Amino acid sequence: MEIIQIKNLIKKYKNEKKVLDIKKLTVKQGEIFSLLGPNGAGKSTLINILTTYLDYDSGEIKILGKNLREESKEIRKNIACVAQNISIDEHLSLEENLIFQGNLYGIAKEELKKRAERFIDEFELKEYVKSPVSTYSGGIKRRLDIAVNMISCPKILFLDEPTVGIDIHSRKIIWEMMKRIKDKYGTTIFLTTHYLEEAQELSDYICIMKNGDIAAQGTINDLEKYINQKIIKIEFENEKNAEYAKEKIFKDKSVRLKKNELYLKIDSQDEIIYLNKILLDNKIDFLYFGLLKPNLEEIFINIMDENRESEGIWQ
Amino acid sequence: MAIGTIFKRNIKWRIQNPITIIMSILQPMLWLLFYTKAAEMTMKGETGGNYIEFILPGILILVIFSSSGSSGISNYITKKNGSFYRILISPIKRSDIILGHLFETISVSFLEIGILVIISSFFSSYVNSGIKGIIVIIILLFLTAFLTAGISYFLSLSLPNEDAFFTVINTLVLPIFFVSTALFPLKNMTGNFRVMVLLNPFTHMIESIRNIMLNEYICWKEVIFTGGIFFILCCIIFLITLGKLKGGKKV
Numbered sequence: 085m086e087i088i089q090i091k092n093l094i095k096k097y098k099n100e101k102k103v104l105d106i107k108k109l110t111v112k113q114g115e116i117f118s119l120l121g122p123n124g125a126g127k128s129t130l131i132n133i134l135t136t137y138l139d140y141d142s143g144e145i146k147i148l149g150k151n152l153r154e155e156s157k158e159i160r161k162n163i164a165c166v167a168q169n170i171s172i173d174e175h176l177s178l179e180e181n182l183i184f185q186g187n188l189y190g191i192a193k194e195e196l197k198k199r200a201e202r203f204i205d206e207f208e209l210k211e212y213v214k215s216p217v218s219t220y221s222g223g224i225k226r227r228l229d230i231a232v233n234m235i236s237c238p239k240i241l242f243l244d245e246p247t248v249g250i251d252i253h254s255r256k257i258i259w260e261m262m263k264r265i266k267d268k269y270g271t272t273i274f275l276t277t278h279y280l281e282e283a284q285e286l287s288d289y290i291c292i293m294k295n296g297d298i299a300a301q302g303t304i305n306d307l308e309k310y311i312n313q314k315i316i317k318i319e320f321e322n323e324k325n326a327e328y329a330k331e332k333i334f335k336d337k338s339v340r341l342k343k344n345e346l347y348l349k350i351d352s353q354d355e356i357i358y359l360n361k362i363l364l365d366n367k368i369d370f371l372y373f374g375l376l377k378p379n380l381e382e383i384f385i386n387i388m389d390e391n392r393e394s395e396g397i398w399q
Numbered sequence: 400m401a402i403g404t405i406f407k408r409n410i411k412w413r414i415q416n417p418i419t420i421i422m423s424i425l426q427p428m429l430w431l432l433f434y435t436k437a438a439e440m441t442m443k444g445e446t447g448g449n450y451i452e453f454i455l456p457g458i459l460i461l462v463i464f465s466s467s468g469s470s471g472i473s474n475y476i477t478k479k480n481g482s483f484y485r486i487l488i489s490p491i492k493r494s495d496i497i498l499g500h501l502f503e504t505i506s507v508s509f510l511e512i513g514i515l516v517i518i519s520s521f522f523s524s525y526v527n528s529g530i531k532g533i534i535v536i537i538i539l540l541f542l543t544a545f546l547t548a549g550i551s552y553f554l555s556l557s558l559p560n561e562d563a564f565f566t567v568i569n570t571l572v573l574p575i576f577f578v579s580t581a582l583f584p585l586k587n588m589t590g591n592f593r594v595m596v597l598l599n600p601f602t603h604m605i606e607s608i609r610n611i612m613l614n615e616y617i618c619w620k621e622v623i624f625t626g627g628i629f630f631i632l633c634c635i636i637f638l639i640t641l642g643k644l645k646g647g648k649k650v
Contacts, residue, residue: 135488136488137488161490165485167481170480171480171482171484171485173408173480175415176408184404187401187404188401188489188490188491190401233485
């Protein structure tokens with residue numbers, strides 16, 4: 085079942101410039117849907133619209149089969165959002181934060197108490213119950229933030245870049261939390277992130293946004309060619325050597341020259357040894373030889389350029 | 400009703416930040432203790448007796464301006480820490496969000512009013528119309544605090560940041576206070592200034608409370624007129640604020 089359906093969504097700035105222009109986007113129930121994109125791509129604006137916070141100019145949005153504009157109150161009962169900024173109240177205790185959120189959703193007192201205990205256990209927050217919330221680290225605050233938003237057992241949990249500024253250890257714990265939320269509670273997770281590895285680790289479906297539009301979307305396998313593209317970077321002592329290597333040694337390869345650096349696209353990791361051997365055999369000195377993983381920006385460039393039927397990054 | 404939920408949460412914040420109460424009561428208290436002493440000599444003949452009794456209604460309005468008028472600032476704090484957004488996307492009624500906030504602010508105003516009334520009682524300032532008068536004054540002060548806190552809440556939704564908010568509040572509060580009968584009796588005012596003072600609804604509120612305090616009877620006509628104006632203004636500001644909170648936000 086499609087739990088979120090977006091058709092022809094347009095959202096403009098006050099100055100009439102388009103922030104979002106999405107033809108079609110759907111999210112299936114029970115999946116982790118990741119929205120990837122650089123700053124300014126429109127990810128947070130989309131989340132703000134889907135969580136009923138922002139209005140939009142035109143288009144049709146249905147959440148749980150309900151029209152976003154006409155049935156926003158019904159939709160609000162079934163969603164929660166872990167916003168970019170940690171939104172817990174530091175003047176309340178850990179338990180009070182959970183109870184306050186539960187009261188907003190009208191959960192009965194006894195049930196609320198049970199849920200609070202369950203989520204404190206589930207998200208390993210028991211040892212922090214007696215400490216003031218203001219003394220928590222960023223990672224613990226984020227875990228509490230997620231627990232607070234899970235207290236209403238939402239059907240859809242939106243997470244807007246939940247691991248930004250969080251240390252790697254806490255990030256891994258949060259990833260585990262998200263998987264547990266999906267598996268145990270069947271919650272659909274709508275995640276926005278900057279991190280490719282986060283999207284790869286968690287997502288059932290990925291959507292890549294650029295300038296308010298969808299650049300590409302699909303499962304991890306569908307987007308494999310973009311995400312897992314392998315590039316070899318070779319840095320030479322001078323531009324002459326780099327040019328020589330491009331013209332004479334790697335003339336049959338897909339190569340891009342940038343000053344004294346060469347970038348080669350490869351299909352498999354086995355080629356690394358082969359290319360290294362060629363350079364050594366031809367006695368060409370180099371300063372650096374390494375495998376690069378494309379960053380998000382390079383992936384976007386590649387997708388956008390490919391859409392223009394060009395050679396992408398290799399132009 | 401989620402009004403209680405919002406109310407309790409805000410009260411907890413207030414208890415942990417008593418400085419907000421101290422700061423908003425400080426200025427009215429200084430006016431009550433020092434200005435009255437300084438002005439008493441010159442104003443005695445004009446106000447016909449105890450100047451503290453005369454000035455107290457104006458000081459009570461000033462303390463409401465100070466506490467309820469600045470209450471919108473908490474919206475900027477909660478917008479920054481994200482809880483404003485979290486509350487707004489929850490299924491509670493928008494009116495409950497506003498009312499929970501307003502009632503907490505009004506409670507703080509009444510706490511400060513209570514403190515000022517206790518202090519002024521040491522200077523022989525009483526409500527001459529008795530218990531009935533006290534109840535009417537409480538209702539009138541409630542309407543004043545509701546209106547002031549409502550305007551403050553509306554401004555916090557409309558203005559982009561705290562600086563703009565405080566600029567507007569400070570620009571509004573002092574002229575409204577001085578262009579009223581808070582410090583001087585109406586009988587001494589003439590010309591355009593008198594017209595401006597009479598156009599200020601807070602003048603009528605101050606006069607109504609003052610008359611209930613100074614006289615042994617209640618002029619119901621005056622109370623209904625003032626209360627009616629404030630009730631209508633409260634409804635208008637509440638509906639405008641509700642529309643603002645319900646309406647789609649722009650980026």
